[in-house]
Amino acid sequence: MKKTIAILALLSSLALVQAQDLSIALYPDLDSHLENVIGEFEQQHGVDVEIRVLQHGDHHNALVTQLATGSGAADVVAIDVGFIARFVAEGGLTDLSQEPFNAGRYQDLFAPYAWLQGSTTDGRIVAMPTDLGPGVMYYRRDRFEEVGADVDDVIESWDSYIEFGEQVTRDTDGDGQNDVFLIADAGDVARAIMRSGLGEGEGVFFDADGEVLVDSDRFHRAFEVAKRIRDAGLDAQIGAWTNEWYEAFQQGTVATQMSGAWLLGHLQNWMAPETAGLWGASHLPNGIYGFWGGSFYGIPDQSENKELAWELIQYLTTNPEVQLAAFERIGAFPAVTSTYDDPMFQEPLAFLDGQPARELFAEIARNIEGVATHPSDMIATEIVDSALTSVLNGESSIDEALAEAQRLIARRVR
Amino acid sequence: MATRTRERVGPGLSRSDLGMRWHRMQRRYAPYIFISPFFILFAIFGVFPTLFSIYLSFQQWNPIQGLGAMEFVGFENYTWLFGDPWFWKSMWNTLWLAVVSGLPQHLIAIPLAFALVMGVGRLRHLLTAAYFLPFITSTVAVAIVFQTILGTQFGILNQAVGVLADWPLTAWIFSGMRESLPIDWLGRAEYIKPSISILVIWKYFGFNVVLYTAGLSTIPREYYQAAAVDGANLLQRYWFITLPLLRPMIFFAVTLTIIGNLQMFDEPFVLTNLAGNRTGGPDEAGLTVAMYLYRTGFEWVDMGTAAAMSWVLFLVIGVATFLHFRFLGRRSLERREG
Numbered sequence: 001m002k003k004t005i006a007i008l009a010l011l012s013s014l015a016l017v018q019a020q021d022l023s024i025a026l027y028p029d030l031d032s033h034l035e036n037v038i039g040e041f042e043q044q045h046g047v048d049v050e051i052r053v054l055q056h057g058d059h060h061n062a063l064v065t066q067l068a069t070g071s072g073a074a075d076v077v078a079i080d081v082g083f084i085a086r087f088v089a090e091g092g093l094t095d096l097s098q099e100p101f102n103a104g105r106y107q108d109l110f111a112p113y114a115w116l117q118g119s120t121t122d123g124r125i126v127a128m129p130t131d132l133g134p135g136v137m138y139y140r141r142d143r144f145e146e147v148g149a150d151v152d153d154v155i156e157s158w159d160s161y162i163e164f165g166e167q168v169t170r171d172t173d174g175d176g177q178n179d180v181f182l183i184a185d186a187g188d189v190a191r192a193i194m195r196s197g198l199g200e201g202e203g204v205f206f207d208a209d210g211e212v213l214v215d216s217d218r219f220h221r222a223f224e225v226a227k228r229i230r231d232a233g234l235d236a237q238i239g240a241w242t243n244e245w246y247e248a249f250q251q252g253t254v255a256t257q258m259s260g261a262w263l264l265g266h267l268q269n270w271m272a273p274e275t276a277g278l279w280g281a282s283h284l285p286n287g288i289y290g291f292w293g294g295s296f297y298g299i300p301d302q303s304e305n306k307e308l309a310w311e312l313i314q315y316l317t318t319n320p321e322v323q324l325a326a327f328e329r330i331g332a333f334p335a336v337t338s339t340y341d342d343p344m345f346q347e348p349l350a351f352l353d354g355q356p357a358r359e360l361f362a363e364i365a366r367n368i369e370g371v372a373t374h375p376s377d378m379i380a381t382e383i384v385d386s387a388l389t390s391v392l393n394g395e396s397s398i399d400e401a402l403a404e405a406q407r408l409i410a411r412r413v414r
Numbered sequence: 415m416a417t418r419t420r421e422r423v424g425p426g427l428s429r430s431d432l433g434m435r436w437h438r439m440q441r442r443y444a445p446y447i448f449i450s451p452f453f454i455l456f457a458i459f460g461v462f463p464t465l466f467s468i469y470l471s472f473q474q475w476n477p478i479q480g481l482g483a484m485e486f487v488g489f490e491n492y493t494w495l496f497g498d499p500w501f502w503k504s505m506w507n508t509l510w511l512a513v514v515s516g517l518p519q520h521l522i523a524i525p526l527a528f529a530l531v532m533g534v535g536r537l538r539h540l541l542t543a544a545y546f547l548p549f550i551t552s553t554v555a556v557a558i559v560f561q562t563i564l565g566t567q568f569g570i571l572n573q574a575v576g577v578l579a580d581w582p583l584t585a586w587i588f589s590g591m592r593e594s595l596p597i598d599w600l601g602r603a604e605y606i607k608p609s610i611s612i613l614v615i616w617k618y619f620g621f622n623v624v625l626y627t628a629g630l631s632t633i634p635r636e637y638y639q640a641a642a643v644d645g646a647n648l649l650q651r652y653w654f655i656t657l658p659l660l661r662p663m664i665f666f667a668v669t670l671t672i673i674g675n676l677q678m679f680d681e682p683f684v685l686t687n688l689a690g691n692r693t694g695g696p697d698e699a700g701l702t703v704a705m706y707l708y709r710t711g712f713e714w715v716d717m718g719t720a721a722a723m724s725w726v727l728f729l730v731i732g733v734a735t736f737l738h739f740r741f742l743g744r745r746s747l748e749r750r751e752g
Contacts, residue, residue, distance in 0.1 A: 061712050068477030244567055386698060390603075395696070
């Protein structure tokens with residue numbers, strides 16, 4: 001009897017050791033993709049991979065704590081682009097450009113801008129891109145037809161975009177209030193402009209020497225265009241990810257929405273499935289390229305299984321089939337540009353009235369310019385956002401707001 | 415008897431000696447051992463974090479770089495904080511919200527509790543439970559519902575105001591608001607704090623109703639009967655019997671509100687986050703100190719400043735509670751004893 005118990009105990013402890021080969025921590029929807037493809041990896045390497053899932057915000061906060069205390073982090077961690085600067089510049093993740101990883105050899109596989117986001121200016125590579133958010137403009141075909149507008153003319157410049165806005169924004173049911181608008185939030189326009197047309201080596205908010213760029217022409221221009229739209233009453237003043245926002249998409253209250261390509265998946269799956277066929281996708285206005293979102297994988301310094309972790313990252317990020325599987329299952333747009341030749345990219349999309357929009361997404365992904373990141377990007381984003389809201393609401397002038405934002409950000413970076 | 419036993423065991427320490435010692439030791443230390451789990455846990459999860467956060471508030475520390483990255487900076491975090499416009503804004507917001515969402519809770523709850531105890535008989539428990547319900551409902555769920563109520567284009571509140579403005583009976587009050595419709599309750603700086611206050615009042619006044627009904631049931635009925643015989647009407651009975659005798663309970667309930675409101679976090683956090691902004695809405699109008707320190711510490715990874723902020727907040731709560739005790743508490747407690 002004692003013997004059996006001893007053997008059982010031994011076996012179960014062996015099983016435990018076996019189960020802890022490798023761990024990966026991520027947030028939804030990446031987990032459903034991983035569940036889908038991890039089996040093959042496990043078979044190839046004869047290992048068991050533990051998948052830890054937390055909600056988006058919790059995941060990143062937990063990661064901060066784990067890096068702070070030097071324990072508890074998974075061997076592979078997913079990082080959203082909004083948080084990447086924090087981890088890239090501040091450390092805590094393994095430099096993948098070194099032996100035995102030599103990640104540098106993969107650089108040409110990826111969309112250049114995403115590669116840049118995962119590396120530092122001094123040549124370290126701390127995270128590998130896995131999916132991208134090429135910036136596009138989704139628009140309602142029916143709203144365009146009603147006023148006889150053509151999308152190519154509309155996106156030619158910001159002037160033509162605003163001109164279209166003046167036609168399309170109107171009261172359709174005669175109750176004295178406008179019920180169709182150009183865009184949900186004029187701030188989106190400013191956010192798109194401020195992220196485009198950057199100088200060589202510049203980040204969005206900081207230059208290569210860490211000087212704050214917020215009180216510059218680029219931001220003034222961005223704020224002015226957005227302010228014109230708000231003052232003309234062309235935006236519905238609805239914040240993103242609110243019930244109002246979903247409602248606006250369902251009812252066709254807004255004619256255009258700038259976003260990452262991934263918004264398509266949300267629209268057709270849950271936000272406004274009954275509007276299928278009414279939508280189209282185009283470039284952003286005025287010929288600009290931008291990105292919204294994206295995910296990366298990195299290896300925490302504390303991992304004791306870095307080689308196997310690196311195998312898993314290579315499998316997830318450089319393997320075209322796995323990348324395409326993610327695209328198919330969760331709409332994560334591939335970071336590996338060679339996948340764009342897959343026939344899947346020419347398929348017409350029923351939700352967009354048969355438009356083969358993936359080609360457009362791919363073209364945009366290839367052409368987004370690289371942007372240097374800075375550890376304080378996240379704070380700067382919020383301070384500038386706050387300045388933008390106060391300008392749009394007419395609480396302060398553009399000059400005042402940007403000067404104040406410049407000062408606040410400079411104060412933060414001490 | 416005892417000496418004989420000792421002889422039998424042999425030289426050196428006898429068994430009964432050992433037994434005695436063990437017994438004495440047990441008597442002396444056993445209680446401490448039995449209560450030690452609490453103190454051990456309290457030391458780990460209560461004392462240590464508190465002391466550590468004092469230590470942290472004098473360091474500059476980005477937690478991502480690990481424990482080794484701490485750097486002593488003296489009072490720099492505090493001086494930085496006192497020059498930070500957002501910190502003062504968040505402090506003002508916190509105090510504003512504490513008063514505006516705190517006071518009405520009690521102004522509603524005391525008369526309501528009085529009415530419940532005096533008037534409604536059997537319905538009392540059912541109604542108390544109904545008022546208490548928001549208190550035990552998840553803040554996140556509540557905030558999502560309020561977000562729907564406060565929405566701009568499709569919000570129930572705006573629709574209601576629109577109807578009331580057009581309806582002849584109420585037009586004289588509400589027609590003035592017709593102009594400003596649709597009101598962007600969560601998107602305009604001037605409406606954010608009132609919106610948060612409405613939620614907080616609605617959520618917590620029921621808790622105070624429960625406290626006050628408990629307090630009221632300790633006041634002997636004879637007082638009311640005697641007052642009635644003397645010809646006091648209901649209002650006089652409320653004013654001269656209920657309020658004075660309820661003072662200790664009012665002191666207790668208001669203290670809870672002061673501490674809770676100055677630490678306000680979830681309500682503004684969820685309500686303003688859902689509106690698509692992460693710093694408390696436009697002009698940071700809904701940013702409380704607790705929110706600001708959370709974001710500074712865990713999202714902007716500046717633990718030292720966050721720790722300093724938490725200590726400043728602690729001092730403010732301490733001073734507010736002290737003043738409250740000084741001016742309302744002591745007198746009411748003394749009178750009760752006397």
